[in-house]
Amino acid sequence: MFESLGLLPTFPLLGFLTLFLAGGFLPRRMIGLIGAGSIGLSFLVALSIVMPFLSGDSEEVRHVVYTWLSVGNFESTFGLYLDGLTVVMILVITGVGFLIHLYSTGFMIDDPSFSRFFAIMNLFVASMLILVIADNLLLLYLGWEGVGLCSYLLIGFWYTDPENGYAARKAFVTTRVGDTSMAIGLFLLFTQLGTLDIQSLLVFAQDRWDIGSGFAIAATLLLLGGAVGKSAQLPLQTWLPDAMAGPTPISALIHAATMVTAGVYLIARMHPLFELAPNVQLLVALIGLATLLIAGFTAMTQHDIKRILAYSTISQIGYMFLGLGVGAWSASIFHLMTHAFFKALLFLGAGTVILSLHHEHDIFKMGGKWRQLPVAFASFMIGSLALAAFPFTSGYFSKDEILIGALAVEGVGLWLWLGGVVGAFFTGIYSFRLVFVVFFGESRGHHDEGEVTGLAMALPLFVLMVLALLGGFIHIPVDNVFSHGAALGAAHEEHSVSTFMHAVMIVVPLLGIGVSYLFYCAGVFSVSSLMKLPLAKTLHSFWYSGWGFDCLYKLLFISPFLWLSKVNRRDVVDTFYAGIVVLSVFGNAVSVRSQSGLLRWYILSIVIGIVLLVSLGAFL
């Protein structure tokens, strides 16, 4: 019955092919039906697989569709693998994906490239599904590159604006750095362990490599490079804020809910490998912590509604990395799921705001919109509560688990926990800054527009609201996947977390919300008076630029590269080939000279040639 696993990416792929080849001839209603319907079918297939899987007692299911390639003693199959982790991922991808597709049928209806949009969206979902159900790293890499391609195509969806093309290229090139590192990691794993099949690879690795061995460290570092690029973590995080150039449903699906969490999935999938390299695992935690803090600071200073959400995405994925780094694998995946719910909700809500206000992105030109945009207001309220980990919303449970996991780490645990709590404080500030500035206070423009809404756009928002509120009560079936670390995990559980710590974790986000209220709603403090201080002004511009990473990379990589290409305009390497050309032109000129048309000259050269040959024969 698990043969239908192969159908999972098939429907979106068929949808892509249909829309790609015939999209121009279909009516819009049909395009929307195919585009969203294929994902809906995929979701039904996912349900039909997951239900028997969860009720059965098998821990994993494998299904080989066909042998993909076979070279020498290397064989890669189109093999599919289903376990608890995959179950969570496919349900999130197809479920949230379907809701976002449904929303898009309303959101994008006036766009001239309606069919292109759905074609690439479907291709994205197909690639993402291949990524998570692949049983070997090569197939995973196919999906990995596929989602990268779709991300590029969709960021640059409105390609007539060169800015968008630039953002797309930036995203592509930046993630390429990580992808290259990951490819090298795959080569290393294959040469050392002789297979790319994930399960046998993990077993071999545990057999052959000691904890902390050089190969384990190198392999995990290279894989981490890929994850960092895809998930927009330090130091490759700069592409995600610019990726907001794409249509808003894209930001919701690709740059918040699914694709950017591929790095988290990769590390969780390869977690036994990371357990062999504790130092790298600690590095994962530190990267997550640094990213969540930096992104949190930056999110507080942004004006663009989507950029705020983008930085908050980076920050929340930082939490997931923190969770992975401290070995709280299931907490991380839990946060991945709840984040997919509330961040998709926030982005879709932002889409409604943006569409209703005629593509206004600046939050300081909105204000007091809660009466005007009730559905968007409800979405933002619930999404922000979940994002800020308000008690008993979905974000509260998952973030709590991650922070408790961090606390359990020997030595640096308390610091990691403290950093995470500080990050939660900022999360409270920036998420409610957005809510207060957009929906409360005086209206600062766009007084008359009504909310653009319809069943297709409102229904996904309502479903996501419910999920964002109650998603924390879902029990994700990943215990078996991470069970071999159960001994470790049990120790974690027993590590008693004092009530004080719990109270801190509950109160700190509320404090953040309170500070935000005092600044942006009650007006007890004002930002403009704070900005009069030179220090605050410097800090603000520093944070606003995303901690100067763009400038730094421009200085370190882009400028030297441009300088080099300017200097090397004539292409030094080409001189060799240009030399060959000169030589053959010269040889041609010489031999043309001998062709004089004088018969006697020809005869003489024949005679001389014969004499030479004969004498050569005589002497030899």
Add this chain to the structure above:
Amino acid sequence: MDTIPFEHGLLLASALFALGLVGVTTRRNIVFVLMSLEIMLNATGLVFVVGSSKWGHADGQIMFLMILTLAAAEVAVGLALIIQLYRRFKTVDIDVLSQLKG
């Protein structure tokens, strides 16, 4: 009856061949070039005849007859070409007839 020594025959043939070759390479009149070519052909024919008399074998003489036939055919074609060339270009100087050069 004394026979002419083998070496003499070869020397004569070589001398004829060399003369013909010099003629071919130095003459500019195409008629003379053709005549020099005939001399070279006949020099090779002489080598065949001398060889066949030395080893008492008839093959060389038969080969000479074939060369004779070939020469006759060649002259027929060659003279026809020369007449055509002359009609078209009004000259028999091969240095002037150099339109085929690259």
